[in-house]
Amino acid sequence: MEKRKINIGYLLICILLILGCTEEEHSAYGSEGIPPGAVVINSVENRPGGAIIRFTPPTNQDLLYIKGAYNDENGISKQVIVSSVIDTLSILGFGQSGDYNVKVTAVDTGDNESVAVTTIISPLEAPIHAILESIEGAQDFGGINISYLNPTRAEVSLNMSVIDQEGNQVFKESFYTSQANNSYSFRGYDSIPTTFIIYVEDRWGNQTVTKTLETTPLQDVFLDKGYFSIQPMPGDESFSEYGFSANQMWDGSWSSQWNCGHTSFLALPHQLTIRLGQTVKLNRFKLYQRGGTELYKHGNPKRFQIYGRENLDNLPIYSPSNPGDGWRLLGEFESFKPSGLPPGSNTEEDYLFQDNGEDFVFDYDAQQYNIKYIRLVNLESWNNQMVSVIGELSFWGSIVD
Known part of the structure; x- marks a missing residue:
């Protein structure tokens, strides 16, 4: 019983000591609680739609970031923040030229702000x-x-x-x-x-x-793909390998890497002959690449030729060294990549460009001929792969018969 009284008394003393303590202000770790020095503005470079502010930051050890605050031409408050190791602020996004105040402030790890330094930017025309x-x-x-x-x-x-x-x-x-x-x-x-x-x-x-x-x-009449078919010809490659089907090249579906025509891995050039099913005068065509992770690489055609004929009568004996012999060359074409990045690296613009289909227009002379059969010869694939893949083919022109 005596021991219990001692313990209770000890507990009361501890409580009183805790209650008697005054709260202390604690600043953030690494901050001494003093605002950093002011930023020194060195120069302003006005650019179309914005400006670049170059500055010297203060030397405070607890400096965290530099902030530029401003109102755009619509009076909307905005700010740009850069880390303490960067010495430029890029102010972008102005639609109209004019003079705008930017308040530049240094902020430390304790959220203490320096005195704001105001500078004027004059964005050039957007x-x-x-x-x-x-x-x-x-x-x-x-x-x-x-x-x-x-x-x-x-x-x-x-x-x-x-x-x-x-x-x-x-x-x-x-x-x-x-x-x-x-x-x-x-x-x-x-x-x-x-x-x-x-x-x-x-x-x-x-x-x-x-x-x-x-x-x-x-x-500009869209050619009905329901009439399209493979026309087997000497020297042609099969585009129905590895579980893919040549018919997937005109099934109205693309952008998936699992929906395409696909050859075996063999030395280029690779050729394909298509029966359009109608006699036409061609204006243009679209080649949709095999999409997904294979866009702009693997066997997607980079440089290729298109030949045409109205009929297959009196063709010369096929020669691998001259696959266009007896055919009319309608054009040689090269695929374009908006970003210009190497194979394996694509931007959103690259994906959008190919999802819309890459549009190729035949020149005026080619548009004058009656065509019923198309021969595509792939000369070079993206990433120099010895294979050819095509997501989709579409043709436009005028119907002759």
């Missing part, structure tokens, strides 16, 4: 405006071809609307690009006078005014 000004439109098969200049390689979208028969503006599609100098065809329109309306938008949501272009699309 790239979207020059891109819109550079746009030119030309009559094209089934639509309009838009050429543009984008020297800063800004990530933008070209957005297309049309005026319908009731006079309403109807949005149709967007094309995403970062190419410096290129063109894109908006297709799928009837061969009647059409008003196309286009504007440019960047990745921050800044938009240009619109530009109106008028043209009459050229006739």
Whole structure:
């Protein structure tokens, strides 16, 4: 009993000691609780749509980051943060030129902020405006071809609307690009006078005014793939190897690495002959690569030729050294990769480009001939693989018979 009283008394003393202690302010680990010194602004380099601020950070050991705070042209508060070992702030995303205040502050590990230093940036005109000004439109098969200049390689979208028969503006599609100098065809329109309306938008949501272009699309008939079939010919490779089927090249499905025509591994060139099932005059075609992890590598054609014939009468004896003998060369083509990265590395733009199908237009002379049979000769595959794979083939033109 006596021992129990002693323990209770000891416990009461401990409680009183704890209650009697005053709370102490604890600063973050490594922080002495003193605000860091001010940032020294060295220079401001104004660029299209933004600016780069170069500075000298304070020398405080507990410095954590540098912050640049500003309001954009719409009065929206924004900030850019860089670590303590970086000496530049990149302020981006302005849609309009002008003068804007940026408050630059140093922050330490205890969230103590230095005195803000204000500097003025004067972003140059955003790239979207020059891109819109550079746009030119030309009559094209089934639509309009838009050429543009984008020297800063800004990530933008070209957005297309049309005026319908009731006079309403109807949005149709967007094309995403970062190419410096290129063109894109908006297709799928009837061969009647059409008003196309286009504007440019960047990745921050800044938009240009619109530009109106008028043209009459050229006739462009999609060839029914239900008539397509393999035409076995001497020297042709089978595109139905390793469980794949040549018919998958015109089944209306692509972007999956498991849906394609696939040859055996043999030395190139590889050739394929297709019976279109109709006599046509060809305008253009799309080759969709085998997608998934195989995009822009493996056996996807990089450089290839297209030949054509109206019939197979009086063909010379096949010679491996001259696979086009007796055939009319319709064109030699090379696949394009927007990012320019080596095989195995793809960007979102690469995937979008191929998911839309890579569009190849036959030259004017080739468009004059009656064609019923197509011979594709793959000369070089991406990544130099000794194999050929094709996700999908589509052709457009006019029906002769």
